[in-house]
Amino acid sequence: MYQELARTIIKNVGGGENISNFTHCATRLRFNLKNDSKADLQTLKSTKGVIGVVNSNGQLQIIIGSDVSNVYKEILNSNLVVSNDKQEDKKKGLSSIFEIIAGIFTPIMPPLTAAGMLKVVLIIASTFGWLSKESQTYYIFNFAADSIFFIFPVILGYTSAVKFKCNPYMGMLLGGAMIHPSYMALVNAKEAVTFLGLPMKLVTYASSVVPIILVVFVMSYVENFADKVSPKPIRFFLKPLITILVMIPLVFLVLGPLGSITGEGLAVLVNKINTVAPWLIPAIIGATTPLLVMIGMHWAIIPIGFNELALKGFENFIGPGMMVSNIAHGGAILAVALKTKNKDFKQLAGSSGFSALFGITEPAMYGVTLKLKKPLIPIMVAGGLAGLYCGLMGVVRYSTGMPGLASIAIFISDIKPSNVIHALIACGIAFVVGFIGMFVVGFEDIPNENKEKVKKEKKEAKPDLEIGEVMATVKSIADGEVIELSAVKDEAFASESLGKGFAIIPENGKILSPINGTVASIFATNHAIGLESEDGTEILIHIGIDTVRLNGEHFKSLVKEGDSIKIGDVLVEFEKDKVVKKGFDISTPVIITNTFDYKNIIPIKFGKVKAGEDILSLA
Known part of the structure; x- marks a missing residue:
């Protein structure tokens, strides 16, 4: 769904080549276009998934709502955007080096993998006597596999x-x-x-x-x-x-x-x-591979492994360490699958755990490990111990291949028959320590009853209520003047496309919580914050109009995602006078983003108010 929407948006803003820069805020995609006339605004407005379109301050804003980050990611991943100049300018230092190395080596991974697996087949065939190394067939296959390096x-x-x-x-x-x-x-x-x-x-x-x-x-x-x-x-x-x-x-x-x-x-x-410490490199790589992959630094060391293979015909710099790290990852995540009571999460952990054993850790990393965080502990310990064993036993790989059980044959050698045996023992150490370590460390399980189910139940329950029966109230977030949303100088808020609510022109720079509940989300620039009340009311507070352009300057969040909050707690502080001096409208919309869960949302008061006064009644 998001992928299709991303492609439709790119097409109707004039194509990827027409985009000079794009970003997103709490509710909308923001495009700087090379030629505004190429954008088909009418088609964009009628596109399913697009709430509205605003062309303001030289920027095309496409309002998506709470799913904006998902659409933004799909645009980034689409490879249809030719340039994103401002973002490119921000890439400096190590991150830019890693990106360059990744860009150089990623396209050649398929032929490298093909050559490596062909080598595996030849090793197996010659080891079991199916194909003689002296035959011309072996000779031709062998130089074909070596050609990639040449x-x-x-x-x-x-x-x-x-x-x-x-x-x-x-x-x-x-x-x-x-x-x-x-x-x-x-x-x-x-x-x-x-x-x-x-x-x-x-x-x-x-x-x-x-x-x-x-x-x-x-x-x-x-x-x-x-x-x-x-x-x-x-x-x-x-x-x-x-x-x-x-x-x-x-x-x-x-x-x-x-x-x-x-x-x-x-x-x-x-x-x-x-020579000095043969155990050092595999142990370090085995322990830190998950962290290296998360920050992209593994691309900085992969060329060294290729260089070793090309010069010597074998290497221990990345192959053994990355392999046992992936096995440890698989063991820990399979332990999660066994232990969790959540049926959906059990299925995800089970499938991604097996994928990790065979060298593909992305589903486990982003679907389980980073979500729970604690699996990183047994994974790194197990990877480090197994890597240490590889280093002490002198385990090396003789070709390229996925760092997992599927490519274990790249450790087979006629000259050093014990090499593959030690590689298998290291894999066993990684799996057992990772699996048992996960049980020892434990994790906070994800309950079966997810948010969507809770919301659905609440939605089904509320229609039975009388329109006049008050479910909840929303307080003022500051001293100031409450105005109707229709008076806000932003089409997305004024049209109530994002939900009903009110706006307030704050007298000072403190934004307070209007409900008892939790912080659901905070935008990176701290100008917008999402809340969820104890009774399920979902609220978006957007401080000022178009203030995302300040890139967080003059804004400071005093809470973080997941924090419990009470009415009157200070959520965000901002330098009101400096924001106004820079020409920004500080009208602050307070939106009930799950408006359709209620029969009626009734304004209680407009005009001058004090923080904490009742402003909306939800029925």
């Missing part, structure tokens, strides 16, 4: 160029030059070579990772320079010509050797760590 410079030349926003085929051209047979002949001849009168360091770039990424990164700037200096009538051929003339010397004289030294340096560092 042509790394070409493949990574393409994916790196896509990520660095330069011509991907130029990236492939440079990668191809680095593994061309004629260049390889120079390397194999082992004779001194000069280029442009300068001595050239001969390096084998086949199966390398770092050099081509460095090369394409520099090429992105060279290509941009070439674009600027090339006259428009001849830019088509002059731009790529300038790029290749500049890059080839840089590749073979500077960047390639520098990247090679960096890659070899990583290998030396890993070897030194393994």
Whole structure:
């Protein structure tokens, strides 16, 4: 549902290429468009799931209601939005590095997995005597599986160029030059070579990772320079010509050797760590993999594992540790499935636990672990202990593959038969410790009776009441002047599209709770807060009009999601005078978002009020 709505919205705002930036607030999507005339406002207004459309302050606002965050996520995941400039500008530091690495390596995971699993099949076939290593059939399958590593410079030349926003085929051209047979002949001849009168360091770039990424990164700037200096009538051929003339010397004289030294340096560092403390890396990776995956930092270490595999034919940097971490994850989540009394949650934990055993942890991570939080404790302990065992026993993997039971064959070796046995023992340690540890740590179970069921029961009960029978009252959230919603200068609130209620122009900067209940949600910028009363009334307080544009400046929340609150408790403080000085209307709508659960919502008082006075009667 959300995916379809997201696609419809993108199409009718003029397509992804027409979006320069987008975000969302508590109830609406907010788009900055390159060309406003391309947006089909009438179609958007009539789209199912869209409550209303407002074009204000150079921003197209599409009102969705409480489901806005779900639609926003689907737009982000759709890959239909070409640019989101302001958001891109905010990505700095480590997060941007992780994103770049992820963008470079994610597209090549399918062929890497295919090659790794083909290796698994060959290992099994040769181990059980089904296929001789001396046969031509084995020979051909084997070099086909190895080819992915050999042509790394070409493949990574393409994916790196896509990520660095330069011509991907130029990236492939440079990668191809680095593994061309004629260049390889120079390397194999082992004779001194000069280029442009300068001595050239001969390096084998086949199966390398770092050099081509460095090369394409520099090429992105060279290509941009070439674009600027090339006259428009001849830019088509002059731009790529300038790029290749500049890059080839840089590749073979500077960047390639520098990247090679960096890659070899990583290998030396890993070897030194393994020499001094062979247990360290697998233990750390085994313990911290869930955290690394949550923040995206696992992408920072995956290239090191690939580099090790390419240079040595085996690695222990990420493979063993990530495998036992996933097994530990599966064990802990299967314990949750066994222990929970919630039938729906039991099914989710059971299926996602088994998926984790086979290397796919996302359903378990986001469906169970992060929801309960406590499973992280046994998962990390179990992963660390099993990783420690891998390190002490020298467990390595010989190919790529999903880090789980499905790829256990990548640990099989003729040279080291015990390797796979120790890998299986480590998996057993991870599962048992994770499973039992979950029972020891425990967790707060999710009750079978979910919110939807409670709401449904309340909704079914209320129609039996007389219209005049008061179910609840809503108090004033501040000293100030209460006005009708229709007077609010925002179509979504004024039209009561989001629900009935009132608005108040506060005299000071303190927003108080109008009910006894809990804090259901707080928007990141603290300008909007959702509440749920003890009797099920759902309330949205939106401080000011369009104040999301302040990005949280001048707003401070004094509560957090899940907090219990009483009438009169201070929820949010804001610097009223500074907000008004910046030109914002501080009229604050108080909306009953489950309006249809009531027969009638009756205003009690308008005009000057004190905080805590009754304003609405819910019948």
